[in-house]
Amino acid sequence: MGHFDQKLLPTAADVESAVARLKGVAVRTPLINAPVLDERLGARVFLKAEILQRTGSFKFRGAYNRISQIPADRRAAGVVAYSSGNHAQGVAAAAKLLGMPATIVMPDDAPKAKLARTRALGAEVVTYDRVGGADRAAIAEAIVKERGATLVPPYDDPMIIAGQGTIGVEIAEDLDKLGLKPDIVVVGASGGGLAAGVSLGIKSRAASARLFTAEPKDFDDTLRSFVRGERVANEKITGSICDALMSNTPGEWTFPINKELIGQGIAASDEEVGAAVRYAFNELKLVVEPGGAIGLASLLAGKLDGIVDIRGKTVVAILSGGNVDVEMYAKLIAG
């Protein structure tokens, strides 16, 4: 996608097109209800298990929706992406399914498992010095120019957003089968692609649903941008266990959607995220990476208290990813 253009913002119709494109390709992940969590929160709680998606995170959806629309004459030149990890794997897997080469620009301090898995999916990995301030976008652009490849951005793209939106449609459909509507949906935000997509998907099916972004404390740029009414940046660029949620500002394409359809955010500390990862291990038997647990963490830590009464409501959180290093996971579940 080129530069931001208000007129090209994705709509619910783009999400429906993505649903058709991903049918039989993406895993239709289960919407999990656990009685033990319902009891704890006093609500009917559903967890969209995107940890069970191809490559262990939701990122495959947007990547496949984007890459499958690359014209035939540009496919041989392949795709390029930059990512802290999950988008990398999503792009690599989608390109592989579509028979296209993929080059991924990744921070050299990304979790080892994410680097290894991206390579295992057949992608070429180019690392850069994130903390030192190297410009990953510039590195990716250079490769794009050199090879004539197509850049697949992590979130700031209408087709990426529409692909993530299929999650919202599936949530609404699965709840509908149970005779339910989502009252409250908590969705993690980094660049905001998941949040924008899910809000489009959910709102078109259940207009009364109230959505909230969830972010790591100190990396709550979306929350603060909602308050300010414009995009603001985080001061920190490192220092959260949520390695998947460290974008510096809300996206150009994602923020207008999230501002309109969500507009409110909550944030949780590393300790609260760790407690949620541990809770998912002990009580839910699900492996969730820190960034993927931000919504659950916010609910368990009562971050909606005083904002909205969730008791008796149908509440949804998205377990957005499960790619976590063994060492960090062992530490987190030990508490």
Added chain:
Amino acid sequence: MGHFDQKLLPTAADVESAVARLKGVAVRTPLINAPVLDERLGARVFLKAEILQRTGSFKFRGAYNRISQIPADRRAAGVVAYSSGNHAQGVAAAAKLLGMPATIVMPDDAPKAKLARTRALGAEVVTYDRVGGADRAAIAEAIVKERGATLVPPYDDPMIIAGQGTIGVEIAEDLDKLGLKPDIVVVGASGGGLAAGVSLGIKSRAASARLFTAEPKDFDDTLRSFVRGERVANEKITGSICDALMSNTPGEWTFPINKELIGQGIAASDEEVGAAVRYAFNELKLVVEPGGAIGLASLLAGKLDGIVDIRGKTVVAILSGGNVDVEMYAKLIAG
């Protein structure tokens, strides 16, 4: 239930009654398909995620089916059970839902998490010295007599078997929605209650399905009993990481069913089970305890090679439980 009586063996009709009894009470657990596992095994593989059942294992189903049929005048005296862990939690949770007191006789070397969780479900826990050879059945019987309580055996009971059988019905129903029939089903066996129930449930819906029990190496009493045509015991009583699969012999009630409907078994080593637990962490993002991974372990280790060609087939394994101590889990996933 009283002494064994061939005429009282549970049937597919008893499983159907259990389906009605458990509706809206047990979690209808998802049947998970992971493309990465399909590729690895060259088959269409489905995992019945009983790790997502109430209390983290399938045991709740049989326990609830049994306890909910206790006559009104005997409910106040409560229930008693003996168990290495998962049955304990299943009984405690079922009794709690039905408003009945529960006393559980557990080995003093059971995983700490299982002891703690059983108490957390409101049950009274009485421990015994398993390795020293204390007779847990006798201890439970003494409590039954003293209090007039009802004994809920772990597997050797028609209603327990019928309750576990609801898993088989759900597998067949969920595959049917996808236009599939189960070709091969691998089900873990200890006392054989899960295997007997699942075989009743599956065979009534998909008569051509071929079932196999899976057991830990050196604790493969069911496999050896199939070969001998009669119930034989294990020589060892300790020494497997599969703490949930250490019954000494096949059950009196379960074996006739398993002999007729299954008749073939496979076994996997502790190393192979550990590899499956690790695979489930890395690739499936599911927390599975060693005993709960025995079917997956057998498939990953190729234990069906030379017995049946699974390529292109619809293959089902049951992830029967996910209650594992943090320390053991951290060790297993580190490899």
